[in-house]
Amino acid sequence: MTLSNGIRYLATPGPSVMPEEVLRAMHRSAPNIYFGPLHDLVDGLIPDLKRIARTSGDVAIYTANGHGIWEGALCNVCRRGDRILALSTGRFTEHWSEVGARLGLIPELIDFGRRDSLDPSRIEEALKADAAHQIRAVIVCHVDTSTGVRNDIAPIREILDRLEHPALLMVDTMASLACDRVEMDGWGADVLLAGCQKGLMTPPGLAFIWFNEKASAARERSDMATPYWDWVPRTRPQGFYQYFFGTAPTHHLYGLRTAVDMILEEGLEAVWRRHEILASAIWAAVETWGEGGAMELNIPQAHLRSHAVTAVRLPGGGKRLQDWLEANVGLTLGMALQIGGPDDPRSEGHFRIGHMGHVNAQMIMGVLGSIEAGLEALGIPRGEGAVAAAAKVIAEGAAG
Ligand SMILES: Cc1ncc(COP(=O)(O)O)c(C=O)c1O
Secondary structure, three states: OOOOOOOOEEEOOOOOOOOHHHHHHHOOOOOOOOOOHHHHHHHHHHHHHHHHHOOOOEEEEEEOOHHHHHHHHHHHHOOOOOEEEEEEOOHHHHHHHHHHHHOOOEEEEEEOOOOOOOOHHHHHHHHHOOOOOOEEEEEEEOEEOOOOEEOOOHHHHHHHHHOOOOOEEEEEOOOOOOOOOOOHHHHOOOEEEEEOOOOOOOOOOEEEEEEOHHHHHHHHHOOOOOOOOOHHHHHOOOOHHHHOOOOOOHHHHHHHHHHHHHHHHHOHHHHHHHHHHHHHHHHHHHHHHHOOOOOEEOOOOHHHEOOOEEEEEOOOOHHHHHHHHHHHOOEEEEEOOOOOOOOOHHHOOOEEEEOOOOOOHHHHHHHHHHHHHHHHHHOOOOOOOHHHHHHHHHHHHHOO
8 A cells, every 4th residue: 555656746956847738848749950930939938038037138048957057157258277256055056166177267165154145245355355356257056956045146246346356247046047036137147047947847958048248258258168068159040050059959948938938927926926935834834843843944044045945954854754755655855965965974864845846835735744744654753733834824825
């Protein structure tokens, strides 16, 4: 006997749940890539991708994942030996800076820890110390998916401007685009990155780089833009094949078109608000469980938390809980990455809940009710009333 048969919920922070509409749009035979509707589809996607990133800049589409466009973005704007400043609030900016080092760049990493956001004074100090303006780019994750922190990006632009420092501001929005408020131009970001497998609700395989004129000027002095990563032909194509430097990722494009239509139909502001309410419901539940046990939100301050992924600390219990949920109720939670990584003994017991993209209130209530069942089954001490606390948030949110 099992209680896990039925629709499984992959509540991991990417890949996220894919809408049936997206999957159906992809389920078709191969299209003509030389002319016809596929070309129109791509021409139409480009302005819509810019709307979602809130920019009037350019966007290049790649057949790639997040690791790919980390490399692609740096290649377009740097020269080998350039210095970059990496602002780390979790593993992902760290990894991006390691990619930079392997490309021949010289990263300087400021570590803000695993439970907090950026400290502007330390960023200012590092940039002030660079009087010769050797730092070419500041790289940062808007949301670091490993810790669940959401960083404020506009203050970094304010510091750069105040110091008249010319470094580019490059922002990874892999885990926030179409979930949390992202405003590329409003923030003053020069380069923005994202993939399709989280808020954009499409199977992994596409990734995007948005860039403004300042980043285009940096492209002129770059000596690392290899043919595949070069964003110039992809954004100024002489023929359709240049959009993708080869065969177009046809079926992903159909899926993405449908996902983007769904997002724009709901409205970006409504999408952001939905994520905010659902995230608040999860936090209310975790806080209530924490009143009678060891469970704790990784990011203590609510205004610094992502609305798309929540990292939870449950020393000694989380792995058992994940295994129980997987085996018994058909729910997959994200593994712990917030400390050293899944193999770090200090991570033992922590977990993450992905609540990004195609997620609604009943799915979140199902996740929380299932966790309650798991805690009960495993005899893990906890506060009473967590699911009711979440239900209250949902009820209030639904009422507007
Ligand atoms: C913030 C962030 N950046 C980059 C990546 C890397 O993306 P990928 O796994 O598609 O290479 C991830 C993956 O989860 C991420 O969350």
